Amino acid sequence: MKDSTPRAIRLADYRPPPYLIDRVSLRFDLRETGTRVFSFMHLRRNPASEATESLLLHGEGLDLQWLAIDGMRLDEDEYRVDDEGLHLPAPPEQFELSSEVIIAPEANTALEGLYRSGGMFCTQCEAEGFRRITWFLDRPDVMAVFDVRIEADRERYPVLLSNGNPGAAGELPDGRHFAEWHDPHPKPCYLFALVAGDLKHIEERFTTASGREVVLRIHVEPHNIDKCEHAMRSLVAAMRWDEEHYGREYDLEVFNIVAVDDFNMGAMENKGLNIFNSKYVLARPDTATDTDFQGIEGVVAHEYFHNWTGNRITCRDWFQLSLKEGLTVYRDQEFSADMGSRPLKRIEDVRLLRTHQFAEDAGPMAHPVRPQSYIEINNFYTLTVYEKGAEVVRMQARLLGPKRFRAAMDRYFERFDGQAVTTDDFVACMEAASGHDLSQFKHWYDYAGTPVLHVQDSYDARKRRYTLKIRQEVPDTPGQHHKPPFHIPFAIGLLDGEGRDIPLRYGDSDSDGGSLLLELREREEVFVFDDIEERPTPSLLRGFSAPVKIDYDWSEEQLLHLMAHDSDGFNRWDAGQTLLRQVLLRMVAQRQEGASMSVPEALVGALRTALFDEQAEQALIAEVLALPAIGYLGDFMAVVDVDGLHAAREHLKRTVAGALREDLLMRYEQLRETGEYRIDAAAIGRRRLKNTLLGWLASLEDDDAVFQLLLDQYGAQHNMTDVMAALSLIADSERPEREDILADFARRWANEPLVMDKWFSVQAMAVRPDTLAQVRTLMDHPAFALTNPNRVRALIGAFVNGNPVGFHAADGSGYAFLAEQVLALDPLNPQIAARLARALARWRRYDEQRQLHAQEALRRMISAGVSKDVYEIASRSLQEDAE
Ligand code: 7ML
Ligand code: ZN
Numbered sequence: 001m002k003d004s005t006p007r008a009i010r011l012a013d014y015r016p017p018p019y020l021i022d023r024v025s026l027r028f029d030l031r032e033t034g035t036r037v038f039s040f041m042h043l044r045r046n047p048a049s050e051a052t053e054s055l056l057l058h059g060e061g062l063d064l065q066w067l068a069i070d071g072m073r074l075d076e077d078e079y080r081v082d083d084e085g086l087h088l089p090a091p092p093e094q095f096e097l098s099s100e101v102i103i104a105p106e107a108n109t110a111l112e113g114l115y116r117s118g119g120m121f122c123t124q125c126e127a128e129g130f131r132r133i134t135w136f137l138d139r140p141d142v143m144a145v146f147d148v149r150i151e152a153d154r155e156r157y158p159v160l161l162s163n164g165n166p167g168a169a170g171e172l173p174d175g176r177h178f179a180e181w182h183d184p185h186p187k188p189c190y191l192f193a194l195v196a197g198d199l200k201h202i203e204e205r206f207t208t209a210s211g212r213e214v215v216l217r218i219h220v221e222p223h224n225i226d227k228c229e230h231a232m233r234s235l236v237a238a239m240r241w242d243e244e245h246y247g248r249e250y251d252l253e254v255f256n257i258v259a260v261d262d263f264n265m266g267a268m269e270n271k272g273l274n275i276f277n278s279k280y281v282l283a284r285p286d287t288a289t290d291t292d293f294q295g296i297e298g299v300v301a302h303e304y305f306h307n308w309t310g311n312r313i314t315c316r317d318w319f320q321l322s323l324k325e326g327l328t329v330y331r332d333q334e335f336s337a338d339m340g341s342r343p344l345k346r347i348e349d350v351r352l353l354r355t356h357q358f359a360e361d362a363g364p365m366a367h368p369v370r371p372q373s374y375i376e377i378n379n380f381y382t383l384t385v386y387e388k389g390a391e392v393v394r395m396q397a398r399l400l401g402p403k404r405f406r407a408a409m410d411r412y413f414e415r416f417d418g419q420a421v422t423t424d425d426f427v428a429c430m431e432a433a434s435g436h437d438l439s440q441f442k443h444w445y446d447y448a449g450t451p452v453l454h455v456q457d458s459y460d461a462r463k464r465r466y467t468l469k470i471r472q473e474v475p476d477t478p479g480q481h482h483k484p485p486f487h488i489p490f491a492i493g494l495l496d497g498e499g500r501d502i503p504l505r506y507g508d509s510d511s512d513g514g515s516l517l518l519e520l521r522e523r524e525e526v527f528v529f530d531d532i533e534e535r536p537t538p539s540l541l542r543g544f545s546a547p548v549k550i551d552y553d554w555s556e557e558q559l560l561h562l563m564a565h566d567s568d569g570f571n572r573w574d575a576g577q578t579l580l581r582q583v584l585l586r587m588v589a590q591r592q593e594g595a596s597m598s599v600p601e602a603l604v605g606a607l608r609t610a611l612f613d614e615q616a617e618q619a620l621i622a623e624v625l626a627l628p629a630i631g632y633l634g635d636f637m638a639v640v641d642v643d644g645l646h647a648a649r650e651h652l653k654r655t656v657a658g659a660l661r662e663d664l665l666m667r668y669e670q671l672r673e674t675g676e677y678r679i680d681a682a683a684i685g686r687r688r689l690k691n692t693l694l695g696w697l698a699s700l701e702d703d704d705a706v707f708q709l710l711l712d713q714y715g716a717q718h719n720m721t722d723v724m725a726a727l728s729l730i731a732d733s734e735r736p737e738r739e740d741i742l743a744d745f746a747r748r749w750a751n752e753p754l755v756m757d758k759w760f761s762v763q764a765m766a767v768r769p770d771t772l773a774q775v776r777t778l779m780d781h782p783a784f785a786l787t788n789p790n791r792v793r794a795l796i797g798a799f800v801n802g803n804p805v806g807f808h809a810a811d812g813s814g815y816a817f818l819a820e821q822v823l824a825l826d827p828l829n830p831q832i833a834a835r836l837a838r839a840l841a842r843w844r845r846y847d848e849q850r851q852l853h854a855q856e857a858l859r860r861m862i863s864a865g866v867s868k869d870v871y872e873i874a875s876r877s878l879q880e881d882a883e
Contacts, residue, residue, distance in 0.1 A: 006868035008373045011319040017137055018051035019043045019091075021144040022186075026134065028114075030121055030152040030196055034102050035114065036065075039134045041144070044094035057097075058131035058138035059085040061113075065100040086135050101134055108132075109787055109828040117262035118221060119156065120197025122275055124268060127318055127377045130189035140315045141420040143186040150196060151178045157196040159219060163187070163271045165253045183271055185251065186418065188314055193270030195258045200225045204232055206239055208249040214239075218281065219258045227282040230293055230679070231257065231300050238301035241335050246409060248308045257281065257300070261753065264789050264831050265381070266299050269306030276303070279754055279790055285677045287755050289721040290684045297339060302332040308413065316420045318377045322369045322445070323423045325381075326389020330397070333390060340681040343569035344619045350544045350570070353391065355632040357383035358450050358549070362635070363842045363883060364876045366448040366477040370423050375872040378831050384448070391547040392444045395489050396427070398517070398545060399441075400434045408433035440487040440521060448477040451486055453520075455552040459535040466494065466532040471524040472548075478881055488520040491545035494529065494536035499565025502536055504529060514567050515542050537561045542568040554578055560606055569620065576610070576624045579603060580652075584633055587648035588641055597648060599655040608660055611667055611693075618671070619685030622692040627652070630804045640845045642808045646767065653699035661700065668693045668709070677719045691725035698729040707735060714741060724758055731762040746783075756783040757794035764798035771806045772813055775799050786825060789832050796821050800839040807839065808846065812853025815840060819857035823864050830867035837861065837873045844883045 022042050029036040043055075064081060067074045069091070080087040108115035113132025114123050123129070131138040148162040154177040160169075164183025171177050199219040206214045216235055218228045235257070242248045252272045263277035280299040283292055309331060310324035337345040360366060360383050367380070369389045374380050397405040412429040423445050431438050454471040470490070474483040493514045494502045501514025506527060509516060518527060537558050540550055559582075562575035580603070587597040610616070610624045627649055634640035657664060671690035677683075694713065697706045710733075714726035723745075730741050742763070749755035760783075764775050778784060778795055785791050800807045800818050807814035818839055825833035843854030861874045 006375050006871060008375050009377075010373045011317070011371070014317050014319075015051065016048045017046050017139060017142050018049045018053075018055055019137065019142075020046045021137055021142055023147070024136075024144045025147040025149075027149045028151065028194060030105075030150065030157065033104070033106055035105055035121075036100060036102055037134045038098070038100050039136075040096065040098045041136075042094070042096055043091070054087050054089045055091050056084060057086045057088070057135040058128070059101075059135045060131050062101040062103060062132075062134065065102060068098045069095050071096065071098070085131065097135075099135055103133065110831065111262055111264050111789070111829060112831070114194065115262070117260040118197075120195065120199070120221075120260065121152075121157070122195050122197075122258065122260050123193050123270075124264065124275065125192050125270070126190040126268060127381075128190070130192055133192075136189050138189055139317065140188040140190060141317065143188050143314070143418075143420060145186050146181075146183045146192060148181045148183075148194065149178055150181075150194060151176055152196045156198060159195070159197055159199045159201075161193075161195040161219070161256055161258065161273055163191070163193055163273050165272075183252075185271060185312070187271050187311060188420065191269070191271045191311055191314075193268070193273040193275055195219070195256075195260075195273065195275065198222070199258065202228045202232055204236060206236060206250070206255075208239075209243045210249060212249075214250050214252070215254045217254065217256050219256065220278070220281065221259075221261075224259065224278070224282050227284045227287065228259075230283045231276075231281045231296055234297040234300040235304060237297075237339065238304040238335060241301070241338065242305060242308070242331075245334070246308070246331075246406075246413075248413070250307065251312075255304075257303075261790070262788055264829070267303045269303045269310055271307070271311050274303045276300075277790065279757075282754060285679070285719045286717070287720055287749075287752055289724050289758075290679065290687060292720075293679050294336070294340070294684070298332050298336050301335045302328055305331045305335070312418065313413065313416045314420045316422050318374075318380070319370055319372070320422050321377075321380060322385045322389035322392070323421065323426055325386050326369065326391075327393050327426070329386050329390035330393040333394075341617055341619055341685065343573075344617065344623065344681075344685070346543065346570050347573055347620075347623050349387070349390075353383070353387045353547060355629050357387045357547070359631065359635065359842060360384055361388070361448060361450045361477070362475070364478060364879060365838065365841050365873065368446050368448045368480075370445040376834070376867075376869045378869060379834055379872050388547055395444070395546055396430050396438070396441070398489050398491075399436060399438075399519070400430060404434040405430075438487070440484075443484060443486045447474060447483045447486075448480055449475045449483070451488065451546075451548045453488070453490070453541075453548050453550050455538075455540060455550060457538055457552075459532070461535070464530065464532055466529045466536055468492075468527045468529075468538065469524070470520060470527070472520060478876070478879065485521065485523045488546045488548060490518045490520050490540075491515050491542040492518060493539040493542055493566070493568060493571075494532070495539060495561065495565060496536060497534055499561060501567050502532060517545070539566050539568060539571045541571075543570045544574075554582070556582075556600065556602060560602060563606055563624075564609070573620065573623050576606070577628055579606070581628050581633060581636065584628070584645065584648045584652060585636055587651065588637070588644040591644050591647055592641065597651045599652055604656055604659050607656055608663060611660070611663060617685055618689040619681070622685070622689040625689075625692050625696070634804075634845065639847055640808075642804050642846075643810075646805050650699060653696055657696045657699050661697070661703075664693050664697050668697065673716075673718050673722060687719075687721050687725075691722065694725055695729060698733070701733065707733070711737065711741075720755075720758075724762070727758075728762040728765070731766045732768075734768070750783065753783065753788075754790070757790055760784065760791070760795040761798040761802070764795050765802045767803065767805050771799070771803065772809070772817060775817075787828055789829065792825065792832055792836070796836060800836065808850060810849060812850065812856070815843075815850075815853045815857040819860045822861055822870060823866070826864075826866050826870050830869035833867065834869035834873050837870050837877075841873065841877045842883070843877070 024041040027038040105114040105116050112129040128138050130136055150160040154175055160179035162181035164181050167180035167182050169179040200222045201217045201219040204216040206216055256273045259276050259278040259281035261278050267276040267280050280296050305328050309327045315323050408430045411433050427438050451472050451474045456469045458467050472485055496502050504511035504516040559575045559579040566572040590597050630645045633645050671686055700706050710726045710730050713722050745759055822833045822837045840854050858874045858878050
């Protein structure tokens with residue numbers, strides 16, 4: 001810690017490991033204070049390495065007891081231990097290294113390595129946590145076969161788990177017992193896992209396509225045993241899906257999932273022993289919302305899919321992180337699309353990418369999908385690596401088509417099984433299986449920034465010719481200027497006056513179902529379409545065929561036409577979003593000029609039409625009626641005006657809700673939940689639409705009948721989705737009933753931490769003058785703890801990321817609060833502190849006064865002497881060429 005300028009690690013400096021570790025056997029003597037780790041491993045010089053210098057085995061915070069080579073204890077002058085690890089000056093060509101260290105999981109608040117959560121022991125080793133457990137070559141290209149023996153007190157830790165298949169187990173003296181595990185698949189140490197605790201489990205048997213039986217277990221603390229079923233259903237569905245869509249089977253006798261309360265991220269794909277943040281396992285209709293249920297399904301699948309994309313085939317180094325993460329996100333997105341509604345899933349994924357990844361790509365933390373350098377790898381588990389990385393895989397799937405993409409994936413699994421490889425290796429399989437040249441496409445991996453497509457069109461009635469001119473521009477990002485043009489799959493359609501797709505031909509490609517896939521490669525290109533009878537309405541970037549921004553001068557008529565008729569469901573939604581965005585931005589400008597804000601009649605009409613659309617899925621109607629977020633809208637302004645955007649959104653909601661009040665009430669009544677609660681795509685869509693309508697209605701603040709609906713829906717306590725929809729609207733209101741309802745909720749759920757998180761969040765996100773004061777008060781609530789990442793995200797994270805009006809308060813109070821919390825968290829958990837610190841990265845987008853406050857907050861962090869995690873974020877945020 002406290003290094004003043006920590007060192008950057010560079011992709012260009014990659015060298016193969018000097019030694020390989022074929023086998024390792026570990027013994028854990030778990031104790032409440034001071035756990036002993038015994039390690040025996042076989043090392044041999046790597047024939048692919050030229051390195052001859054001394055060997056460094058990574059290790060951090062290890063209290064070394066003894067060390068031996070081939071059974072001979074080493075004297076203290078035969079090795080050296082420093083901050084990085086253990087240096088052996090001149091080791092033999094091959095040898096057995098054994099050691100004993102003492103570590104302190106009970107004092108580990110960073111939640112990396114071996115630590116305690118509640119009454120159990122658990123681990124998190126990705127990316128570089130294994131070095132906090134014992135000496136090792138802690139890098140993903142060193143893959144070993146692991147044998148593990150765990151010893152612990154039998155009463156307090158009856159369940160002892162590790163990777164692979166179970167082996168011997170039995171009793172030991174002094175009330176202790178042991179269990180052994182053997183993982184036959186060589187793996188990097190970041191996939192190592194261990195769990196010991198008093199856990200209960202549910203169990204299922206799964207027969208693989210080739211007829212092998214696998215035992216599936218989900219382990220939780222005993223009081224949560226009634227909240228595991230959905231996770232198990234999701235696991236079984238994911239296993240089946242991977243067999244059906246990729247021909248991939250599971251490869252061990254058991255598959256264990258453990259839910260833990262203290263976890264830095266969502267979950268972890270450790271071989272045969274996935275460890276989950278309990279938020280992504282535990283769900284019951286009365287404790288979890290539809291979004292929670294869907295999150296569980298997606299994360300369970302994501303971690304399971306890593307068994308092939310991540311574990312069997314892993315990354316050569318951490319610059320290749322997107323090799324496993326982008327690909328696995330793509331796979332979990334496709335799985336969720338198949339489980340629910342495909343267009344809806346696409347809308348959700350694109351919304352996440354556009355609001356958050358585009359912002360990252362335009363700010364000081366912008367980096368390529370395959371970064372070129374980092375200070376702290378934990379800071380690169382980003383939306384760019386995950387979500388943009390998934391888009392980059394999706395584009396390749398689209399360019400190849402489903403058959404050739406599957407052939408390319410088969411080839412990838414065949415060729416690289418058991419190896420640690422690079423994104424280049426992946427693209428090479430795509431090329432080899434399809435004959436496509438993807439050399440220009442690879443710019444997507446190497447250059448940061450969101451490309452902008454400037455589109456102009458013209459129609460020549462005499463020649464019956466329509467022309468599209470497209471200029472692509474890839475913006476400069478920190479350290480990257482003047483980028484070459486990208487290879488961009490650009491799907492389009494042209495609509496006639498009736499809203500039908502005009503059949504299109506271009507070169508040798510025909511339009512498929514009305515859409516044509518153009519491939520852009522030049523900085524500027526012109527596409528000419530002949531025999532077009534009338535000026536068409538262009539439908540651009542159908543299905544969001546590439547992660548780019550479109551700059552085209554849309555007219556209101558064009559957008560209304562697309563909203564009503566586009567055959568591409570995604571673009572129908574997107575046209576509505578573009579229209580809403582244009583209207584809202586115009587309203588902000590009106591407000592800034594002191595004029596009154598106006599909502600076009602045509603927009604109200606289009607929303608009413610959408611509301612009564614009989615053809616559309618209800619969930620899709622809800623998406624059409626969802627206003628673009630302040631964070632997204634701000635990117636279209638020269639200087640973000642948070643208060644203006646908030647005022648415009650509220651005014652638009654009030655105006656539309658006032659005009660459509662009776663329609664909204666009628667639809668709300670029709671959609672009311674009656675009878676049994678179900679969690680399928682149709683029921684979720686129905687609730688989502690109903691609760692969206694409730695949100696519009698709630699903007700009519702003085703409407704007592706509407707407020708009664710909120711109280712009734714809360715009071716019915718039918719399911720958590722409906723309860724939370726009502727509660728968040730009540731929490732956002734100025735009504736006197738607010739306090740009683742919040743108190744009622746807290747009383748009901750005092751013993752359910754994940755439900756209390758929702759209670760923290762709605763209060764942190766309320767747009768009220770006293771919100772920051774409330775957040776500070778809530779930090780003293782008995783259910784809050786700065787040591788638990790979920791609590792921090794639910795309260796502090798919800799305020800800084802989910803309450804733009806509060807966080808960006810003109811007086812700088814939000815920024816000062818953030819700096820204060822980052823500094824309080826950093827010594828406990830630098831990863832969580834660094835994630836929080838990102839909220840200030842885009843301070844340059846705000847007015848001068850706010851900029852000064854933000855800079856002060858960032859400087860305060862740096863001068864306090866922080867971890868390299870926080871240092872990297874804060875220092876990059878302040879850098880001159882950052883935006
Ligand atoms: C993404 C994960 C991490 C970090 C999980 C940790 C993971 C690394 C781990 C999508 C769905 C669920 C979780 C995550 C996520 C940030 C996000 N290997 O599996 O990628
Ligand atoms: Zn992952």
